[in-house]
Structures are given as C-alpha cells and as structure tokens.
Amino acid sequence: MIYSLAVKSLRNRKFSAALTVLSISLSVMLLLGVERIRSESRESFTATISGTDLVVGARSSPVHLLLYSVFRIGNPTNNVRWDSYRAIADRPEVAWTIPLSLGDSHRGYRVVGTDHNYFEHFRFARSRALDFAQGREFEEEHDTVLGSEVARKLGYRIGDDIVIAHGAGQVSFMLHEELPFRVAGILAPTGTPVDRTVHVPLEGLDAVHAEVSSEGIHDPLMAALRGAPETETEHPGEEHEDVHGHEHYGASEGDEGGHTISAFLIGLKSRAAALGMQRFVNQYAGEPMTAILPGATLQEVWEIVGAAEKTLFAVSALVVVVGLAGMLVALLTSLSERRREMAILRSVGARPMHVFSLILGEAAFLTGLGVAIGVAGLYAGLLIGQSWIEARLGLFITIGWPSAYELQLMCVVAVAGVLIGLIPAWRIYRYSLADGMTVRI
Amino acid sequence: MTSIAESVSPESNVAGAGENVVSLADVRFAWNAGSAIVIDIHRLDISRGERVFVRGPSGSGKSTLLSLLGGMVTPQNGMVRVLGQNLAALGGVGRDRFRADHIGFIFQMFNLIPYLSVVENVVLPCGFSQRREKRAAKEAGSVEAEALRLLTHLDMAAPDILERRVTDLSVGQQQRVAAARALIGAPELVIADEPTSALDADRRLAFIKLLFQECEREQATLAFVSHDAGLAPLFDRAIELTAMKRTNSADKPEPESR
Incomplete structure (x- = not known):
C-alpha cells in the first residue's frame, strides 16, 4: 500500500x-x-613500461629521465656516450639493453632511433610484447616501424616513404628530405606512447644526420636567421637547443668515437641485481649518468599527478553532495503541502511509521534511480565517447563491469541518499504526530 | 450512566443497539504540560446510530475533541471509550489500527489525495484495515465495487466524474467522495470535521441529507463538528463545547440541546 x-x-x-x-x-x-x-589513466600510465629493470640516461632528475625516455615527454638535456652504454650493456648481469635516441620527429610524432632489441625485449602492460599489425621490424637502414596511431592518423601503409624532421615540434624548419624512410612495419595498438612513435634504426638516424652534417643547412631562411654558418652540426631552429639529443651518434656499435644516445633500457638476468646495477651506473666514473627503477619513478610521477586527480575527485564528490542536497530541498519544500496528505493518511489508519517510510522510501527510490540512470548514462557516454577519448587523450577506456571501488562509490551515494531522506522523513513523522488529523494549511 | 466493559477487543466490541458508541468520562486534555486545558468534559455519551452535532467557536477544542475520539491523542485525565474500548489502553499502534477499523473521517477541505483517482481515494481505508476491506468486499464483491456502490448512492458514479482528476471536482463533489471514503467498510463511527463549511447553503443541506442517509444505511454513528449553529436542528442532538467546559468545572451533568 505504502509502496x-x-x-x-x-x-x-x-x-x-x-x-x-x-x-x-x-x-x-x-x-x-x-x-x-x-x-x-593510472592503469595506462603504469602499463607504459613493463619488464624493464633500469632506465639509464645522462645525469638528470629521475622523473625527467622517465618522462623523456618512456613517455616521450620533454627532451634529454644531455646524452650518454656510446662507449659508456657499451660498458654497461656488456656487463654480465645485463640480459638485454634497448638504446634510445631521441630528438627528431615526423609531423608531430616523436622519432626514436633504436635497434632490434626494442621489438624483442620491450614489454608493456604486464609483460606484453609488441605485436606487428602489418609488416615486420626494420631490416634496412632506412626502414621504419610506425606506432599504430601514427599509421592510422597519417594514413600510412607498408611501403610508404616518410621524411623525418629535426626537433620535436609539429613544424620544423629542417627536414631530412634527402633520406626518406620506408614503412616496413606497423605495430598493433598498445595504449602506450609506443602508438605515437616512429621507430627507425640507429644506423638510419645516424646516416640522416651524417648527410646533414656533410651538406650543411638547406634552408636559406634559417641560415639568414642564424647569420652564420653552422660549424660542427647543422641543426638550426629554436628546437635545436632543446632536442639535440642525437647529433653525435655513431653508426656502428663498435664505434666509440664520440657518438651518443639519449637513454637506454636495461633488462637484468636477475631482478635482485637491480639496486647494485643502479649504484654502479650512478657511480660510473666514465661520465655522470642516472639509473632509475621505472616502477619507483612511475609512482613518484603519479604522486605529482595525484594531487590534481584528488582535486578532481573532490570536486565531483562535491557535485554529488549538491545533487543530494537538491533532493533534500525538493523533499523538504514538498513537506508543507504534503502535511494535509499525511493527515488524511493518518485518518484512514496509516501509522506514523507508514508516513515516515513513505518519505524515506521516496528518497531511497529517487537516489536509487539516480544512481542507476547515472551508471547507465556513464556506460552510454563511454560507448559513444570511447574512440574520441582514445583519439584525443590517447586513453583507451575499457568498458567492463563496475570495479569494486565504483560499486563502493555507488553504495556510498545510495546510503547517503537514504540518510538524507531521514531528515524529511523524521520531520513529517513529527508533523504527523503533532498535526494528527487537524492540520489546516 | 452506561456501564461498558473495560477491555473489549476491537473485533468484538461493536456496541449493540442503544449502547454507547462514544463515552467520555472526566476527560481533561492540554496540548502541553502547564498549558491551558483545551478539553474538560465531565461526561459525554453518544449512542449507536445517533447523529450528534458538536458546536463551538474557533479555539473551543472541537478539533481536539475529534483527535481524542480518533485516538490521535490521549487525555491526561479521564477515559475515552469508543465502542467500549478504552483508547488509552491500546497504545499508539493499537489506536491507529482501531481507527482504521472502526472510524471514518471527513474533513473540512483538501479531503482527497490529489494523485489518486476517485475510486482509489474511496478505497484508501481498506488498504490500512483488513476488517474494512473484508466488509467492503463482502458487501459488493470487491472493494472497488463497494466504492462504486457508495459513489452511486452519493450520485458520483457517472463515468465523466470517475475519470476526472479529483482536483478537478467541485468542492461539493469532493466532499461526497470523502463521505464515500468515510463510509466504506461500514465503520461504526463517522467523524465529520466541518465538512460543509466550504459549501453554499443549498449544497450544505443536500450534503447533510446524503450523509444522514448513508450513515443510516450503514448504521453508522455520526459526530459532526461545526461552528455553524444553524445546522444544529437537523441533528438528533447538539452539544455546545464551551458550555460543557463551564458546567463541567462545577461538576454538573453535561448540557445538551435538541
């Protein structure tokens, strides 16, 4: 009856x-x-790298090193000499290494110079290896392997030629047009910065820069702006100072004559050796370097991001409070007009508890319906916006059952709604006792 | 003075013909401790089938008397018996159940629940009282059929009326729906709290006649409260509340007028 x-x-x-x-x-x-x-975001963030025991770069802050080497954010301020890299890579504790040379770009996407170890050893998201959607890894000096987003957004297919540019910006004044790279492979999506990376062999990158060094600047405007000819390296432009991470890279692994890379990833034979190896790198006499444990630094970076995330969460929690307060106001304002209704119900035998349950049930129903529609709306929004979010934010949102924490949040909102409903329910209960059947409004 | 057993169960306490349906003895009531006494009645008996007019100016305690009869409140002193049942002995839940089973109410205005249909409004008491539900169903086959039967008697069963929202009915029509609701399931006592105050003179008279007819048909006792003294001659008996108070203070028998 009350229902x-x-x-x-x-x-x-x-x-x-x-x-x-x-x-x-x-x-x-x-x-x-x-x-x-x-x-x-957190899942995607922590899934960016997996199975790598150490990340090594020139002496810098751990966060900075992680950001430029793994997330392709920012640029290295200094480089690691090739002989230092070899000295560490050849140590017996080391199972594999992946060299990374940064500094060039292709239409806004970062170019990474690396070797075949990248495709063999790089892992993401709980030890998943890189898969090829099409083609193969690079074999020739001027082969390139594209991340899935690069290929999709720019419409590249196997066999297409691409030209890389110096610097990391969308627009570069200097294109390495003489030696285009040919697309040999396209990687399957990973949901990591790999999707937004153009991979080229270190040798190819070196050849491009060797060509540039020998021919000098091709852009007369830039030459005029600089006012003087380049001497050793010929990489002009504002971005030059920031991204000049590869200019001295040597073509061959045996070459120890002043060639550099930006950073390298290390996989150890035993994870237990990680701290000892980190200490070794940090104290390496040949040149100042920094070795980081990616998991620990990821945590550090997430804590920086976490402040914003907590603020966002607090704001949305406050929105929930406002929503529930709206319900409270709506119920309270309806009470005065409903006192007569309650008096009628009392006169036909409804008990004060019936009247109490009527209002409380209403609050519970409104909250429950609100939560249900909110969840349905969220899933509908995710279904509609999934590809947009992935395209714009690079974040792939999986659409699955609510997590335990999300269920907890729903329960908290539902319980809060019922608790808030107690206020008008108690008031109408008091009214119904005081008014009896004689209220005149 | 009529003697009635103290503890009679609600199911077996229907007073026989000539017995008192309502019996108040030395009743004193104030809303709060220390505040003015609103009701001070030495003796008031209403017998079965009687139609009693309770009169008094605003503030004289008419509505409070109805709350006492309905068991919404209990007096600080004295005893209120309805159908032989001492209401104070029942407890809150028991009084609510007793009210649902045995008493029908008609208010002055805003009598109906706006979001229920005419028939839903009429059958409302059956949702809170199995006794009335059974009696209504026994009478006409179902509570809805009984509601329609009562509405037909009150000239309210035309399809266009039944389909209308209750808020679109005239005040007179609303009062007739309220009367049907008060009478459904044949409660022994019908309490009407100024039900005609919003009606014009012609409609007032017509409504009272209809109410009398239906109470007689259902053998219900009627306690009708109003400040309109002109209605008093229509009833079997009229009680002046203010006069009762004055005389009660001198411990005299209750004043009555016919």
Whole structure:
C-alpha cells in the first residue's frame, strides 16, 4: 500500500522528481566517470613500461629521465656516450639493453632511433610484447616501424616513404628530405606512447644526420636567421637547443668515437641485481649518468599527478553532495503541502511509521534511480565517447563491469541518499504526530 | 450512566443497539504540560446510530475533541471509550489500527489525495484495515465495487466524474467522495470535521441529507463538528463545547440541546 502510494505520489510530482533524479544521475555519472578515467589513466600510465629493470640516461632528475625516455615527454638535456652504454650493456648481469635516441620527429610524432632489441625485449602492460599489425621490424637502414596511431592518423601503409624532421615540434624548419624512410612495419595498438612513435634504426638516424652534417643547412631562411654558418652540426631552429639529443651518434656499435644516445633500457638476468646495477651506473666514473627503477619513478610521477586527480575527485564528490542536497530541498519544500496528505493518511489508519517510510522510501527510490540512470548514462557516454577519448587523450577506456571501488562509490551515494531522506522523513513523522488529523494549511 | 466493559477487543466490541458508541468520562486534555486545558468534559455519551452535532467557536477544542475520539491523542485525565474500548489502553499502534477499523473521517477541505483517482481515494481505508476491506468486499464483491456502490448512492458514479482528476471536482463533489471514503467498510463511527463549511447553503443541506442517509444505511454513528449553529436542528442532538467546559468545572451533568 505504502509502496503504491509512494509511486503514485512521485508520478504526481514527476517533473520535480525527474529533476531530482537528473541531478543525482548527472552527479553520479561525473563521479564515476572521473573515477573511471582516473583508474584507466593510472592503469595506462603504469602499463607504459613493463619488464624493464633500469632506465639509464645522462645525469638528470629521475622523473625527467622517465618522462623523456618512456613517455616521450620533454627532451634529454644531455646524452650518454656510446662507449659508456657499451660498458654497461656488456656487463654480465645485463640480459638485454634497448638504446634510445631521441630528438627528431615526423609531423608531430616523436622519432626514436633504436635497434632490434626494442621489438624483442620491450614489454608493456604486464609483460606484453609488441605485436606487428602489418609488416615486420626494420631490416634496412632506412626502414621504419610506425606506432599504430601514427599509421592510422597519417594514413600510412607498408611501403610508404616518410621524411623525418629535426626537433620535436609539429613544424620544423629542417627536414631530412634527402633520406626518406620506408614503412616496413606497423605495430598493433598498445595504449602506450609506443602508438605515437616512429621507430627507425640507429644506423638510419645516424646516416640522416651524417648527410646533414656533410651538406650543411638547406634552408636559406634559417641560415639568414642564424647569420652564420653552422660549424660542427647543422641543426638550426629554436628546437635545436632543446632536442639535440642525437647529433653525435655513431653508426656502428663498435664505434666509440664520440657518438651518443639519449637513454637506454636495461633488462637484468636477475631482478635482485637491480639496486647494485643502479649504484654502479650512478657511480660510473666514465661520465655522470642516472639509473632509475621505472616502477619507483612511475609512482613518484603519479604522486605529482595525484594531487590534481584528488582535486578532481573532490570536486565531483562535491557535485554529488549538491545533487543530494537538491533532493533534500525538493523533499523538504514538498513537506508543507504534503502535511494535509499525511493527515488524511493518518485518518484512514496509516501509522506514523507508514508516513515516515513513505518519505524515506521516496528518497531511497529517487537516489536509487539516480544512481542507476547515472551508471547507465556513464556506460552510454563511454560507448559513444570511447574512440574520441582514445583519439584525443590517447586513453583507451575499457568498458567492463563496475570495479569494486565504483560499486563502493555507488553504495556510498545510495546510503547517503537514504540518510538524507531521514531528515524529511523524521520531520513529517513529527508533523504527523503533532498535526494528527487537524492540520489546516 | 452506561456501564461498558473495560477491555473489549476491537473485533468484538461493536456496541449493540442503544449502547454507547462514544463515552467520555472526566476527560481533561492540554496540548502541553502547564498549558491551558483545551478539553474538560465531565461526561459525554453518544449512542449507536445517533447523529450528534458538536458546536463551538474557533479555539473551543472541537478539533481536539475529534483527535481524542480518533485516538490521535490521549487525555491526561479521564477515559475515552469508543465502542467500549478504552483508547488509552491500546497504545499508539493499537489506536491507529482501531481507527482504521472502526472510524471514518471527513474533513473540512483538501479531503482527497490529489494523485489518486476517485475510486482509489474511496478505497484508501481498506488498504490500512483488513476488517474494512473484508466488509467492503463482502458487501459488493470487491472493494472497488463497494466504492462504486457508495459513489452511486452519493450520485458520483457517472463515468465523466470517475475519470476526472479529483482536483478537478467541485468542492461539493469532493466532499461526497470523502463521505464515500468515510463510509466504506461500514465503520461504526463517522467523524465529520466541518465538512460543509466550504459549501453554499443549498449544497450544505443536500450534503447533510446524503450523509444522514448513508450513515443510516450503514448504521453508522455520526459526530459532526461545526461552528455553524444553524445546522444544529437537523441533528438528533447538539452539544455546545464551551458550555460543557463551564458546567463541567462545577461538576454538573453535561448540557445538551435538541
């Protein structure tokens, strides 16, 4: 009886009830959406690199080293000499190494010079290896392997030629047009910065720069701007100073004559050797270097990001509070007009507890419906926006069942709604005792 | 003075013909401790089938008296018996159940639940009282059929009326729906709290006649509260609340007028 009355009463006030449900559902959608993006971001962030025991670069802050070597964010301020790299790579504890040479780009996507170890040993997302969607890894000096997003966005296919540019910006004044790279392979999507990377062999990169060094600047405008001819390296432009991470790289592994790389990843035979190896690198006498444990530094970076994430979460939690407060206001303002209704119900035998349950049930129903619609809206939004989020933010949101934490959040909102419903329910309970059947409004 | 057993169960306490349906003895009531006494009645008996008019100016305690009869409140002193049942002895839940089973109410205005249909409003008491539900169903086959039967008697069963929203009914029509609701399931006592104050003179008279007819048909006792003294001659008996108070203070028998 009370249930039927509550439903009919709500139907009678469907406009205000719908607004209340809407505000709760939007706030729940926001809260869960923020939480979903936060957890997916974290998942995606920590999945960027896996199975690598150490990341080594020139002496710099660990966060900076991680960002430029793994996330392709920022640029190395200094380089590692090839002989230092070999000295460490040849140590008996080391199982494999992946050299990385940064500094060039292709239409806004970073170019990474590396070798076949990259495709053999690089792991992401709990030890997943890189897969090829098409083609193969590079074999020739001027082969290139594209990340999935690069190929998709720029429409490249196997056999296409691409020209890399010096610097990491969208626009470069200097193109290495003389020696284009041919697309040999396209990687399957990883959801990591690998998707946005153009991979070329170190030798090919070196050949390009050797060509540039021998021919000098091709851009007369840049030459005029600089006002003087380049001497040793011929990489002009503003980006030059920031990204000049590869200019002295040597073509052959045996070459120890002043060639450099930007950083390298190390896989050890035994993970237990990681700290000893880190100490060795950090104290390496040949040149100052920094070795980091990627997991620890990832945590450090996430803590920096975490402050913003917590603020975002707090804001969305406040939106939920506002949504529930809206329901409280709607219920409280309806109480005065409903006192007569309650008096009628009391006169026909409804007990104060019935009246209490009617209002509390209404609050619980509105909250429950709001949460349900919020969750449905979130999933609909994710379905519609999944590809957009992936395209714009590089974040692939998996659409699965709510996580335990999300279920907890839903329960917290539902319980908060019921607790808030206690306020008007208690008031109407008191009214119904005090008014009896004589209220005149 | 009529003697009625103290503890009679609600199911077996229907007073026989000539017995008192309502019996108040030395009842004193104030809303709060230390505040003015609103009700001070030495003796008031209403017998079965009687139609009693309770009169008094605003603030004289008419509505409080109805709350006492309905068991919404209990007096600080004295005893209120309805159908032989001492209401104070029942406890809150028991009084609510007793009210649902045995008493029908008609209010002054805003009598109906706006979001329920005419029939839903009429059958409302059956949702809270199995006894009335059974009696209504026994009478006409189902509670809805009984509601329609009562509405037909009150000239409210035309399809266009039944389909209308209750808020679109005239005040007179709303009062007739309220009367059907008060009478469904044949409660022994019908309490009407100024039900005609919003009606014009013609409709007032017509409504009272209809109410009398239906109470008689259902053998219900009627306690009708109003400040309109002009209605008093229509009833079997009229009680002046203010006069009762004054005389009660001198411990005299209750004043009555016919």
